[in-house]
Amino acid sequence: MSTDAVRGGAARAVESVAPVLAASGRPVSGPADGIPPGYGRRWTAVVAGFPALVMLICGLIGIGDRQLWRDEHATWWAATQVSTTDFVRLLSHIDIVFAPYYSYMRLWTAVFGDSAPALRLPSLLWMSVAAALLGLLGRRLYDAPTGLLAGLIFAILPTVSRYAAEARPYAQTLAVTIGATLLLLRALDRPRPRRWVWYALAVVAVGLSHLVALAVLVAHALLVLGEVRGQDRRIVVRRFRPWLLAVVVGLAPVVPVVFQARQQSHQIVWILPPEPLDLLRLPGELFGSRSVAIVLFFVALVGLAVSRWPSLALSAWILVAPALTYLTFDQFQLFYHRYLLFTVPAWVLLAAAGTLWMARLGQAAPVPDGRPVLRPALSVAAGALALALVAGYGLAGHRFVRSDLLEDEHAFRAAAGFVRTHAREGDGIAYSNYRYLRRAFAYELRHDPRPIDVFLDVPPAENGWYHAEECGRPARCLGDVRRIWWVSTRLGPDPLDREPGRIGDLLRDRFVVAQVVEFHKIWVLELVARE
Known part of the structure; x- marks a missing residue:
């Protein structure tokens, strides 16, 4: 990825971000004050579409330059080299957790072939969907500028760029995890049986995409609790009951996979036991750059103060899975950075919220109803600075993930x-x-x-x-x-x-x-x- 390409992309990003960030000159609403966040349907196409477009462009750069590595060879083999009978036999011995991914990859390769770009394109499409959904989730939890900025930061992360151009299911996991969270919030906004059915199906998709990603359900529980805090007990029960039912129904198809995966645990014996320092190294591995991780970590800390319940839920999204997989490593051997990639959206949402919150410092007095008005110039400047820092510090990471040196793989x-x-x-x-x-x-x-x-x-x-x-x-x-x-x-x-x-x-x-x-x-x- 050339420096000129990154600079040009950053310039176009700033130009396109400006109109939406400028919209933040109106009072900021959020979950804390009970007003549904966002700025109306007119911004939906930008908040969702622009991050998806940036992700698509970034992912297409050099998508076929890097050779397939050994895990991608497994995808190719399962998708093209075995009959249906042999495929079922294969899954009975190994990789049952990837059965849905391999299944649709068999259909995909039958139509589009098995070149490196063809094998990787589904991941790029999933990651573009993830960027779009993250923008919408940020709008729902905070406001439209936060959603847009979160989607753009996500799209230019080196590690996101890598897994958007890799024939493995991690991009799919990101998309369905974000989508499940958004579907939960939609069901909470307007509780309808149909919406809870969609959420239950999303829970199934999360579990069948990657078992570790089910840890996001802890964050979902906190989001439900945030919606009913201070309410009458009957209201709390009325909200929690359909959520619990949807979770139970959604987990039912996943349980047999969990049992079978436990029988196949021998396939991940190569993962080394973690050390305490591995927890500190994890953010750098998740973002593909230690410098990017440091920048996002500190602004994410600021984001924790933006609003109570979204921040608490996002913190659970970030922390629960690493903590559980670290503490239970002797039993399950699941503490590994790729398996925890689904926590990146929560990091990015907190960082985007913290970035725009800092832009409010030193501004004029609040409007009469007590809600601060974010000046358009400060909003644009803060968003542009965050994007520039992530793009600049992440440039070396983008180059590395497009090289054959990735994973120190053989030539x-x-x-x-x-x-x-x-x-x-x-x-x-x-x-x-x-x-x-x-x-x-x-x-x-x-x-x-x-x-x-x-x-x-x-x-x-x-x-x-x-x-x-x-x-x-x-x-x-x-x-x-x-x-x-x-x-x-x-x-x-x-x-x-x-x-x-x-x-x-x-x-x-x-x-x-x-x-x-x-x-x-x-x-x-x-x-x-x-x-």
């Missing part, structure tokens, strides 16, 4: 491209030391005649897993192949000499090394049969 694309260029018909290929190599090369070589996978015994699709079983009798499987492209992650001066077991002995006995090419964390060796 799959470059290594596979080398094999594609030099392999001939009848050549073999073999993989060593890293179980994701076979799947990554299968993706990168999917449109080309592939070398023979000489040591493959049981393909992943038949194995009910993402990984294959290799031949127990390598000499028999090798056959009369005369040249092998040997792909290894055993970095060092002579990877073949350090290959253990019967496969290593067989290759050293029958082949000589014709050339060695090194890529990032991958060696590709051309092995030619001895004469």
